[in-house]
Every structure is written in structure tokens, then in C-alpha cells.
Amino acid sequence: MTDHIRAAVVGSTGYGGVELIRLLLTHPKVTITSVISSSNAGEPLTAGYPHLQQALPVETLDGVDPAIIREKADVVFAATPSGVSGKLVPQLLEHEGLRVIDLSGDFRLKDRAAYETWYKHEAPPQASLEQAVYGLTEIYADQVRGAAFVSNPGCYPTATTLGLIPAVEAGAIDRGSIIVDAKSGVSGAGRGLNIGWHYAEMNENFKAYKVNKHQHIPEVEMVLGERAGEPVTVTFTTHLVPMTRGILCTMYASVADDRFLSEDAWIEMYRSYYKDKKFVRIRDKGQWPATKEVWGSNYCDIGFSVDPRTRRVTIISVIDNLVKGASGQAIQNLNVMMGWEEDLGLRLAPVYP
């Protein structure tokens, strides 16, 4: 077991990158040795992020050079946009001993055709796709352990699949009946400029977007299908909430088994399923989690309601999209890859209020 490693963050000027930096700064076994940006190399990181002044051992942004990254770091987090990671990661993987955790969507779908349909550009090479371990840590820790390359899940898929997997595996719901109504804070859209994310347009506003077209849909179906042992198709709607962080998924399904017509049964099933998982908290009966209750932390909280009138269950899950939905889970994966305690550097209470 290695005691201390050096980390590089590619895409340090995006929200995923800067959140990785915040979290890694308090990780007891990691030192950030390189912050990397293709577009701002040579500039101080604090030019775009004055909040990091004096907080960081390295200050100047490096360019993207796999050989230099390998020299400076033992693990690299690729917090790069979809399309960019697909090209960069194969080059990084050529450098022996360099561990890679990719936060883009490029290596999640194993099916290149599906990738190209949903992401609208060319998929990464098949060889790299096969190397990638899908890092939904609670479910795939065995594969992550010792892996050299982990593909970190998307924010919506994390909240959705953690909320549905126990039910899907148990056959508690009709797999054809799943509807996911997902809501996210604006930071999920990244730091790029867009009139839709302009303050005066988004404040006092709630809206749907990419209805039935979000690129996270096939990822959700892939994971649920894999756990179910048969194809699962979902209806999936994404909405933007006037807040910065947080995802709440309200998930509906028809109860397939009379044993699951009470909330107690759901709570028991999920508490049992996640009993050793530190970051999944099953809420008490009659309590549904709010996004602020996980804000800034790596938790995923889940609550239930069962309506005997309609025989449907309503499952509500929340995460912080930038932590459990991105950078926190990436660190959780690093911990498992390294054989460390899963929650090292992540024992953070949510920030409240």
C-alpha cells in the first residue's frame, strides 16, 4: 500500500477541476503537484480563481503533456470536456504506472455506436474503452480496486442508479415502468458561457432541457441493465434549478411485488443493501432528502414514498453534483484503487446552511 501519491489535475479551470483541487487539498495522502489547462497554460490558476490564492502549493498552470504529467504525478484526474478526454486518456495510459481517473463521459458507454448517437462525436478507441472500469464506487468497488484506469460516472447517473439498483436487483419494481424526473443546479452545465445560464435568465426560473435527449440516459440504462441482467429502458427528464449545486432525482416505478407496498420494506431493503457503504444514507420513514442536506459532501441520501392507491413507489435521491456526482466520487475511486480507506479525505459534513 502506497503511503502518499502525487496528483495532477487536467482541466483545472473548470468546475470539476477546481472542486477536485478543493477536496484534494485536505486529503492526507495526496499532494497536488500539477494543475493543468490546455487553454491557460503558463498563467496562474488564481487568475480565474482568486479564491485559491495562497491555498495551493502549485500556482502556475501547466500545459497538457503526457510525458511531463507522468514525471510530475502518480495519478491524473482528467476533468476535461467530453471529446477531449477521449483523445487525451489513451496517450496518458501509455505511460506505465500512471493511474488515470476520467471525469468526462467519454469512457462510460462501452458501446461505441451508442456513444456516437448520444454524444454526437467519434467514440474513443475500443482498446481504451475496454480498459476503463466504471467507477460507481458503491457497486463496482471490486473492479475499481487495483484498476489503473477508472471512468467516473455522470452526476445524473450516480443519483439515479444508486436510487434504483437495489430495487432493480430485487425485482421489486416493474423494470419497464421506470420514470426519472431529475433536477440539477446550474453548476452541472459547467463554466462555459451560455445565455441560458446567465444570472438574470436563470434566477427566479425553473426549466426543463434536453427532454428525453440527455446523454446520461444510455449510461443509466447500461448500469441498470447490467444489474438487472436484461435491458432496461427509462423515461428521463432533466431540469435546471435556480441554485448552484445539487441534484434531486424523483423516480417513479410500479411495484412488482406485494412485499414492497410499504415504506418500511423499502427502507429495510435499501439499508440492508447499502449497509457498509459510508456515503449512502437511507432516510427514515416520512423523510425525503433535500439537496442542501448533502451540499459540499460526498453523501447520497435516499427516501421513499409508496402509494397503495396507484401501487407506485416514489424514490427520491440527492447528491451534490460536483462532489458525489463528480470530484468527490473520483477521489473515492482513487482511495479504492490505492487500497486506502474509501472515505479518506472525504469525511466532510455537508455545509449547512
Add this chain to the structure above:
Amino acid sequence: MTDHIRAAVVGSTGYGGVELIRLLLTHPKVTITSVISSSNAGEPLTAGYPHLQQALPVETLDGVDPAIIREKADVVFAATPSGVSGKLVPQLLEHEGLRVIDLSGDFRLKDRAAYETWYKHEAPPQASLEQAVYGLTEIYADQVRGAAFVSNPGCYPTATTLGLIPAVEAGAIDRGSIIVDAKSGVSGAGRGLNIGWHYAEMNENFKAYKVNKHQHIPEVEMVLGERAGEPVTVTFTTHLVPMTRGILCTMYASVADDRFLSEDAWIEMYRSYYKDKKFVRIRDKGQWPATKEVWGSNYCDIGFSVDPRTRRVTIISVIDNLVKGASGQAIQNLNVMMGWEEDLGLRLAPVYP
């Protein structure tokens, strides 16, 4: 046709009341002659609402006295809490010639037992319930015309039923498959103090509440059932959005008829259904309405997505909960009751941004 009437607003210190005042102030055929509050009688309205300074012809709050109300006014808006209206309105109706528009939920459900189940207190007398015309104006204008007593719909039911009625009537969807995922701004909860609506708790927060238990559920089912000619049961979840005004309902149902597997078919069906309705706007293909696009106005905007993979339609409707969802629709009902143009005093563009 009367040319000008005098209006009293009971419950002037709540959000529904103060919004009625804002809207009535620009109505060309109405003068506010009494603002009424049981708890603050004798005080100036501006004590709690300094924004109304100099804006209003009457300044001092009157107490609740039906005889005096009748003397001062031709129509009374009861923007009183549920439970209070149930007692007050029967007394008001004893005064001949006084028209009443009630904004509470007390006279919406015709079934007293259902009322008591969902509202948890005693239902109003049967006689008053029978007098009440349910004022979902686009649908029930014929009954509203000339009525003396209108029960104004709830905010969630307005957005929901306007979004579902054409489909339910046309048999375009499987009536047992309806799921409504509703989101509301915080003003819907009223001006009462509650830690859950405290700024520091609600800001940067999104949460579900009253899951499967909201008192608007039976109202939605009553209206949809009445239009369908058979009972309709829905799954209905309510959420609070960190914003002041606005409701967005995302509604899911299985398409029952192959003709409705395209968005064009939905747009055509709804445009035809609402063709003379000034306040319902059906959005173009690929456009889903956002709450800010109806903010401060009496519009209800509706958009569609059809997913051929799952054969489900997603219908999205938005309103301003305090206007079309309460005070604006109350004035729309007044206009129809009086035989005036339906949009008198309501030709307001949404406030944007």
C-alpha cells in the same frame, strides 16, 4: 352588462390578497373599496406592505363583517385560508347580489368525505358546496358565466389539468398511467412563518414535500375524472424550488393511440383544443416553457416531448402560481361572471427578466 363594480378583498395581508390588489388596481371596471383582514383590522394595509404606499384608494384594513362588506362591495374575493373560507362564504352568500369568488380550497371538492380526508378538518355545508362553480375558466366558462359564487382552482390543479385535459378527453393517453411531477416557488406556501421557508434554509435547496399527500391531488382527480367520464387516479409529487413564483409540472403518461406518437400531433391537438383561449399558449416543437416566461402574467404555457422508445409523452406546463394559479384566474372568473371580455385587466406581458 354592468359597467363598473366595487370589490372587497378578504385576506388582504396574504400573498393571494396582495396580488389581487396589484391586479385589480389596473382593472378598468373594478374599484377596490374595502381591504379586509381579520387579524389586522384597523391598521393600515401598508404596515405589512409598504410597497402599496400611495398606490391604493383605501388604506385602512376593515374587519370581517358580511353586512358591511355587502354595503361596500358588489363582489368579494375571499383570499382566506382553507377552513376560514368554509365558514365565511356561506355568510357572505346570504347577502343578495353579492358575488363571491373564493380562493381557498374549501369549495373545490364536491365530496365532503374526500375533503375531510385530505384537508383534515370539517367540510363546508353541502348547500354551499352545491352553489359553488369550479372556476377553471378555460374549461368551465359556461358555468361561470352568470354565476354568483365561484370556487377558484388550486395552483397545482390549474397547471396540471390544463396540461392534461385535451389528452384525457381525446383518449390519447392511458388514464391509469398519469404521473405528475410538480415544482413550485415558495410563495405558494403563503406568508406564514415556517423554518422550511426561511431564506437560509430554502436558498440553494430543492426538496420534495407532502409526497403523495398533497390536498390538491383529489382536486386534480376530480377534474380529470369529470372530463374523462370515468375515475382517474394520478401519482402526484410536489417540490419546492428556491424561487418566489412559478409552477412547472412535468407530466408523464403512456400514449394510448399511435396517432399521438409524434410531437406534431400533440401540438395540433392542443392548439385546436385551446384555439380561442387567450391565456393558454402551446409552444412550438422542441420548445419547453420555463416558469419565468409566464412570470407575473395570467398565461399557462404548454410544451411536449414524445419518446418513441418508451411510448410515453412528457407534457410540461407552467404558470405563475399567484396569477393564473390564484389571483389572476380569480379576476378572469370575475370577467366571465360579469359578461366582460375574459382578459380585462389581465393583458399583461410576463415580467422578464
Add this chain to the structure above:
Amino acid sequence: MTDHIRAAVVGSTGYGGVELIRLLLTHPKVTITSVISSSNAGEPLTAGYPHLQQALPVETLDGVDPAIIREKADVVFAATPSGVSGKLVPQLLEHEGLRVIDLSGDFRLKDRAAYETWYKHEAPPQASLEQAVYGLTEIYADQVRGAAFVSNPGCYPTATTLGLIPAVEAGAIDRGSIIVDAKSGVSGAGRGLNIGWHYAEMNENFKAYKVNKHQHIPEVEMVLGERAGEPVTVTFTTHLVPMTRGILCTMYASVADDRFLSEDAWIEMYRSYYKDKKFVRIRDKGQWPATKEVWGSNYCDIGFSVDPRTRRVTIISVIDNLVKGASGQAIQNLNVMMGWEEDLGLRLAPVYP
């Protein structure tokens, strides 16, 4: 007195333009006959502003052609950016009988050198500058009456000068001691994209900008100096508040005269000064106005605190930056130009909450 006029709005796709449209739609003596945009001519206005669907008699954006504008309209509102108005307005003024109200900053400063120092581009021609009447309506109504060309004040100068003029004229404060601490909602920055106004950056954030450098400073000093009869220099700081609309100015000055060491004296002085002004409301003792109390309306509310310990007065004024600070005041100016009642189309209560 003309009974009805036709209006064109240039810059219809900016926030000032779209707010003009909202307000003009309910003006009883104005019809919008042309909405104009240089960059989006030929497109429907609703492409960028779906909230205006069905609300407007004209739908397609016209290009900027002064001759056609003259044909279609009797008055033109130029809600164009600074620099653009300076070139366009002189061309518009060549068309006889066309009244022009300019909302940019281009014609406010009479001193071309000052303009070029603060605005960093060339000033408009001297002749047009001389034609422009500065439209701070409460103060300069006599000049506005019958004018052909009005330059509408800036948002910060409106809130600031209405809050200071009575004191400056009365000699109640030391004119060298004025400090203005101004705070504005984000809509004041317009619809242009900028990372600083991105939702995730601005939400839960409060910041200063352009400290001592805002281009509205010389405008404030010009007006105060003109009323004082001697040069006035101010310290002026601008801040961005995480909200869409609203300006609050906290203004400090040393009391120059013992008669003004009580709040009563200030209230009396201001109520007397503004006694016939419908849009200025002087608040009662111990009450300071909040931005929400004028939201969506043309009011400017003012309150006071006098500290006998420091012999300083604190004056607080609020406006809606898009109404009294821009489009509302432009319509107020139109009313005065036309000899109509000053508040025609502007008898709007603030939207609350």
C-alpha cells in the same frame, strides 16, 4: 394634445427594450408598431423572448432604417448600447416630427471631453448633444414638456440624484462630503455574456466593481452640480447583488445645518420638495425602503437616518433599475413630452412578493 401615437423600439432584444415593450403594451395611448434590432432583423422577437408569444401586435424584428422608422412611428425609443445611440440618434432627428427618447448614456453628458474620458469612445456631435433634454422627469419636467429629443438618465444617477437633490439645493449637507454606496441587481449589466454574470458565479455572491470608475459618476456630478450651482464631487462605489432587478443607494453626507439633525426635518424637507411627484415616496421615520418594495414599478422610495454622534445623514433610495431606472422613466418622459398625465401607463403597484 395628440390622442394616440405609434411607437418604435430600437434595441428590442436587450433588457431595456423588452421592458419597454412590456410597459407600452398596457399604455392606453401608445401602440407599438415596430420592434427593431440591428442584429436579429427578420427574425421573430419571440425567438429570443418566448414569453412575448401572442402578447404583441408586431412579431418580426425590423432592421434599423431611420426613414422606415419615421414612416411607422411617431416616437422612437433607442434602447441601444452606448456608442450605437451616439451614431443613430442624429440620423433619427433628421426626420421631422419624430420624437426620440434615448436610453443609452450617449447624450447625458454635455461635456464631450468628460464623455470620452469615462466612456472610452468618441462623443456624439455637439449639435445633437445640445438638442438633448436630460430627462430626470421629477426635476426637469419643464424642459421635457414639448421636447423632441430626451436623453433618459442612467439607473444609478436616477436613484442617487433623486435622493440628494433636495438636500443639495437646501444646503443641508456639506457638498464635499457626499459618498454613494450603490448596489444593483444583475440585469443592469444587460444581456451580454460575461463570466461574472454567469449564474453559478453570481449566485451566493456579492461584489464591488468599477470602484471609483463607473461611467455614471460624471452624470451624477453634472446633475448635482447644476442644482447646487457649483461643482460637486462624489465618491461612488458600485456593487452587484445576487438578484435580477433593483438598485439601492446608501448615501452619506455631513449635515451642514443644525436644523437638519433630526429625521423629522429630512422627511418634511423631502415630502415638501416632492409633494406633487407621484413616483417619489418618502418613507416614514424609522423605515428604510427595500428594493422589492418598488419591484416592477416606477417608484423611487427614500428613507433617512441621522446620527447625531457623527453629524452625518444616511439617505437610502431604491428603484427598479429597469423601470424608473430605464424604461419606466422613458415612458414617463414620453407622457410629459406629449402633455399627457405623467403616470399614464405607469400606474403599476410593485410586484410583491
Add this chain to the structure above:
Amino acid sequence: MTDHIRAAVVGSTGYGGVELIRLLLTHPKVTITSVISSSNAGEPLTAGYPHLQQALPVETLDGVDPAIIREKADVVFAATPSGVSGKLVPQLLEHEGLRVIDLSGDFRLKDRAAYETWYKHEAPPQASLEQAVYGLTEIYADQVRGAAFVSNPGCYPTATTLGLIPAVEAGAIDRGSIIVDAKSGVSGAGRGLNIGWHYAEMNENFKAYKVNKHQHIPEVEMVLGERAGEPVTVTFTTHLVPMTRGILCTMYASVADDRFLSEDAWIEMYRSYYKDKKFVRIRDKGQWPATKEVWGSNYCDIGFSVDPRTRRVTIISVIDNLVKGASGQAIQNLNVMMGWEEDLGLRLAPVYP
């Protein structure tokens, strides 16, 4: 030097208390052994704060019993309201070896009469006042070191005095000219219910409150006067910003010395003054700090503007009111009291965005 201590938090159900818990949970030398609430003793802390589920070693709230506190803890944080601390702390201090850090305002003012004037209730006993060391850590570390009882500064005074002390000590400004325009997020008002902090009232709103009357004014004047060696009187206005956390103070003063007419001189003076202070960051020329840039962290960032036209300096300082303005500084004081590194448990980057 003690290696590890046990901490009790009184007032665990307020925002200051819950923030202490969040921060102490990652402190390497502290274990929380008791969470205390007078009103909710016996209940689980998570009843009011479900976000803390599973995060905390102790779960049930203890009542307020000094003897038991002494048994369970080595240090007690009193995050109790003003008035309550004044009575509780003297009892705690009777227990030998128990260190006390008080976050209320009760022990800040040494002058009992001043306390009673501003706080409107009886001051604590003189003896306890004399024991209290005022814990503005950057300035009074020498007194804090080894102290048994520290009175933690108020949020506004922390931001204000850190921003003014170097100038006051250097004689760079006219001490009679100081004006502080302070803005705070709503969490500063605490968790108590009040219509003014209700979401629908505070959202899209900016307002002043307690103008010239805030109880933090004498605290600011006490500290500045002590550093100046002569009385200092300030004009001080407090405002509420529609955000949860953050304070920004804009401070104005006349420059008293020509050497300080450039921003470079100010930056140099402050960098030199705070050169060993890890939590004070002086910003580069032309950069003013925003509240989000210190959000969730213990930093105080300071920037400057000098206007040669008016010979005034504008100093802008920001803190997170719940961290450096309350709980973070309390822990900083604990570290200094214990002889530990000042930033132990506080090496936190701001949360961004």
C-alpha cells in the same frame, strides 16, 4: 502541549453551533463529546439537522449542566444567544480547567453601560468581563495564547476591524472620517423565525436594517479606539443581501497622508502588516474581493481603491460570516489558546462555485 481535547458545543441547534460541528469534525486534535441545547435536550441533533446523520460520534442533545459539561469536555464553545451567554459563562468558568470560547456578544464590550445601551439588557458581571480576552486572533494572539476564556468577535467587527486597523495604526486616514457600509447574507440573523428572513420576502430583495443602531458599532469603535490610542467614532450601516453566507464591508475614509494616495502604498502597508497571518489575503491592485471567494473558509480578503479626486480610500473586505465571522475564528482561537498551529483544522479552500 496537549495532544487531543474533548469539545462541547452549547447552542448546537443554531447556525453558529452547527457550523462549529462541521468544522470540528475534521479537526485533527479535537473530538466532539457533547452537543448541547437547552430547548431540545434529549432529542437527536439530526431531528433539526438531518444533514448530520451518520456524521457525528454523538447524536443526542444534552441539556445545559455546567458540571456535566466539565466532566465530558475540556473546552466548551458557547454558541448561545446574547443574554444567555452572559448568565451561562460565569457558571462554566467556575469549573477549573474548562476552557470557554463564547460566540455571543455578551463579553466583547468591556463597558457595561455601553453594553446595556446597545444590547438592551443587563450586562454580565464585571468579573467575567475582565476575564474575557477579545479574540480577534490576528491582532490579539498574544493575549489569546494560554487564555482560559475568549470572547469571539462579531461578524461585522471582524471584517471591519481587519480592514481598518493597519490604516488606523499607521495614521493613514483621518480617524473621524470613517464610514462603513456593511452587507451580510441572511444566515447572520440566525435560525429564528422572522417574516423579514422568509424566503419569499428576502429573495430578489436588498435592504438596510438597524441603520446607525447595530449592536456591533460599539465593538468596532472599541477595537479601533484601542488600536488608535484615542476614541474613534464610525458611521455604520448594515444591509441584508439575498444570499445565505458572506459579509462584504465597503469602508470609506479620507486619506490623511500623501504617501497613501496610491493603491500600491495601501497594498504594501497591509501585506507588511499581515505578513505572517495565514487567513488575511491582500488582493492585487485593481482586484476587489467577492464574498464567494472566501465562502466556507476562514479567510478575510482585502482590496483597495484610492480616488485622488476626492482624496478618499475605499477599502473592501470580505469574510464568511459563519466561519471567520464566528465558528472558524472560534477554532482559530482554540488553536492559539492550546499552543497549536493557528490554522489546524482550518486549512480549507473556499467552496467554489
